[in-house]
Amino acid sequence: MDVDLRIKRFDPENDERPHWEEYRVTVDESDRVLDALHQVRWYQDGSLAFRRSCAHGVCGSDAMVINGENRLACVLLVRDVGSKITVEPLRGLPVLKDLVVDMDAFFAQYRKVMPWLVNETDPGDGERLQSPEQRARFDDTTKCILCAACTTSCPVYWANDTYVGPAAIVNAHRFIYDSRDEAGDERLEILDAQSGVWKCRTAFNCTDACPRGIRVTEAIQEVKRAIVRPHPESG
Amino acid sequence: MNVHRHTFDAVIVGAGGAGLRAAIETAGKCRTAVISKLYPTRSHTGAAQGGMCAALANVEEDSWEWHAFDTVKGGDYLVDQPAAEIMCREAVDAVIELEHFGLPFNRTPQGKIDQRRFGGHTRNHGEAPVKRACYAADRTGHMILQTLYQQCVARGVAFFDEFQVLDVAFVDGDPSRGVAGVVAHELATGDLHVFECSAALFATGGFGRIFKVSSNAHTLTGDGPGLLWRRGVPLEDMEFFQFHPTGINKLGILLSEAARGEGGILRNEDGERFMERYAPTVKDLAPRDMVSRAMLTEIRQGRGSGADKDYLYLDLTHLPPEQIDEKLPDIAEFVRTYLGIEPKTDLIPIQPTAHYAMGGIPTNVSAEVILDAEGTVAPGLYAAGECACVSVHGANRLGTNSLLDIVVFGRRGGAAMAEFVGGREPPGLAPGFEEAVAGTITALLGGVEGTERVADVRAELQEQMTLNASVFRTDESLRAVSATIDRLRARYLSVAVTDQSMRFNYELSEALELGYLLDVAQALVAAALARTESRGGHFRDDHPLRDDANWMRHSLAYRQPDGSIRLDYKPVVGGPYLPMERKY
Secondary structure (H helix, E strand, O other): OEEEEEEEEEEEOOOOOEEEEEEEEEEOOOEEEEHHHHHHHHHHEEEEEEOOOOOOOOOOEEEEEEOOOEEOOOOHHHHHOOEEEEEEOOOOOOOEOOOOOOOOHHHHHHHHHHOOOOOOOOOOOOOOOOOOHHHHHHOHHHHHOOOOOHHHHHHHHHOOOOOOOOHHHHHHHHHHHOOOOOOHHHHHHHHHHOOOHHHOOOHHHHHHHHHOOOOOHHHHHHHHHHHOOOOOOOO | OOOOEOOOOEEEEOHHHHHHHHHHHHHOOOOOOEEEEEOHOOHHHHHHOOEOOOOOOOOOOOHHHHHHHHHHOOOOOOOHHHHHHHHHHHHHHHHHHHHHHOOOEEOOOOEEOOEEEEEEEOOOOOEEEEEEEEOOOOHHHHHHHHHHHHHHHOOEEEEEEEEEEEEEEHHHHHHHHHHEEEEEOOOOOEEEEEOOOOOEEHHHOOOOHHHOOOOOOOOOHHHHHHHHHHHHOEEEEEOOEEEEEEEOOOOEOOOOOOHHHHOEEEEEEOOOOOHHOOOOHOOOOOOOHHHHHHHHEEEEEOOOOOOOOOEEEEEEEOOOOHHHHEEEHHHHHHHHHOOOOOOOOOEEEEEEEEEEEEEEEOOOOOOOEHHHHHOEEEEEEEEOOOEEEEEOOOOOOOOHHHHHHHHHHHHHHHHHHHHOOOOOOOOOOOOOHHHHHHHHHHHHHHHHHOEEHHHHHHHHHHHHHHHHHOOOOOOHHHHHHHHEEEEEHHOOOOOOOOOOOOOOOOHHHHHHHHHHHHHHHHHHHHHHHHHOOOOOOEEOOOOOOOOOHOEEEEEEEOOOOOOOOOEEEOOOOOOOOOOOOOOO
16 A cells, blocks of 8 residues: 655755655555555655664663654554544654654663662572562563553643653553562662652653553652552552 | 774673673772763663573482582583583572572572473483473573663672673784783764773674574674684584574564463464374473474474464463463463464464574683684683673574573683782773774765665675575585575675764664674584584484584684685583483
């Protein structure tokens, strides 16, 4: 089938402001939107810049705005989006070229929440024990692939980029609710600050945007409750 | 072209599991730079699904010796047995360490790390499948990648993200005299960066993109092996490439062997569980080389499905739905997304997909790169993970042993490298070394009047490699694809990069990657043509039997100055397990 792609282009070397370009490509309806973008770069316009790697939704490279929604181009099939496809870079992060945005601020927010297991107790030779129920408690937020689809769908983040944003909170949640972790209080303190969870207005955009199906807004609410009521059922 | 210079003690090229694990080892011990053409969390370790084997015996009786035996037998006796013993013995500590790093493994009711079955892993030397794979649902690789990255962030590791390494410098241009640095191309600016260092560890992953249907990421193009090969380092056992039995039909997206570990069954068009005929004891859990050959035999004999009778089925419909939700959630979602069917009720169309390179940069068990059949070490040069060949996988890797390999040998390489650079100053690099890379880039950018498109040359390479050098090979097919590669190499010289921008010029990156794809494909075909036997992932229709009298040896492919290839060989390092017929 023929697909009309409308892509927002911007090359700061040559353009004063972004502009739209249109391409017609021939793809199968079972192809991914990523395949359509490849058709452009490989056969029509080699200058089209977009990130991609795994092409099946696990590496998080190709988050972008497709027909108005934050999606991974490799998880969305052409038949599910139709023959007119509009593609723009993620909102809220500086555009470096075409669909490539500057991820530095995003990863800096991630690093703020101490995204690693803290446990100073000597574990001995064996594994630390954790029941299946304790393990299930934080399963949802372990799925995050740091694609930034959630954070860049958040109207609060668009307006105020000092907000740590949904992805950083998801990654804090992953450790706060891990029974093995000992730094929950420190993370809650970080997220209780002005740039933290209280900025969230529960718009649910982040949950809709997550390509991994993480219940992002619920995770943020759980962190809020943990701040109000310290030492929750994290174990 | 702007050029920046940096000085570190150690440079790690690639930020998947092997590179990150090495960085954890060098952090705090020496000045380390991790250079990666992707953000680290985009690395393809994150796509690994099923698990990581270690004889923890948490669920049933097991021992690391049984694991080592399975690894040697699974590798069709081309495995260097002392290396396999090290890997399987250290597997236990490696898994425990990952747990201590925070990896969220699935748990037993007692709270220990849970384990499940995987292809080729057995109790007591082949008696029955054993539960040895430690796992986190069907996203074990994702959890390993995230956990190792988290540990690197905690340690303040210096990352150079979206820098593509394109060249390596040796003292006096001689790999046996020591490493002097690497040259990288910064995607965001087009600038070149020269990293002077005493040691470099390559962990650039695989090169499945030489084939048309592959489970590999677009970015897995053999950059590390390719650029080292151009500078005189040999490539070992390149003829051994693994095809994973259960790729989604046409797309090649991986559906984990854990699907069969959890009870999934392979069926042909007649609905027959055909693996009962090929591997009566372990059936669908036979090693991947055997299953992929069995599948293509079924298809050759007319028992495939679809209009072209060219695919088979993975059947999960008899599994309890909650087992699919809990143990295989991601692959179930891939099936829904890409095939539009429901794995709980529908048969899943599958075909073998190019998955894993057993061969690569030759190393010893300390991840030191070796340069010849005598084991001469390239001082300061290391390699680990899929781009390396220790050899722990021999002629066919067992499922889960890749995640194990990256953690065990990433750690060993990092430790050896940290020790090596202690008290050393980088030997220094003459100004202008980067001019070779600059020249290559300038030539590609200046080729606007060229007549060839990167995509066309690459597509023909992938098409012809799949047709002639995949699961079944013959002298004729390999000669045909060898001639094709020669023609494509000539066409590559006329490739045009139309984008003249310096910023995020992905057309240029893909053109550079295509050069490496052609390199590793050429090495693979030359080694496959020479090996007149069938062993593991290398099957010759015209030489269908294993030939231990002549071929218990590893190949070493060298690039000659005129572009041709010289092959040398070194013996397999034996151990307690004598070669026997491989039955399952």
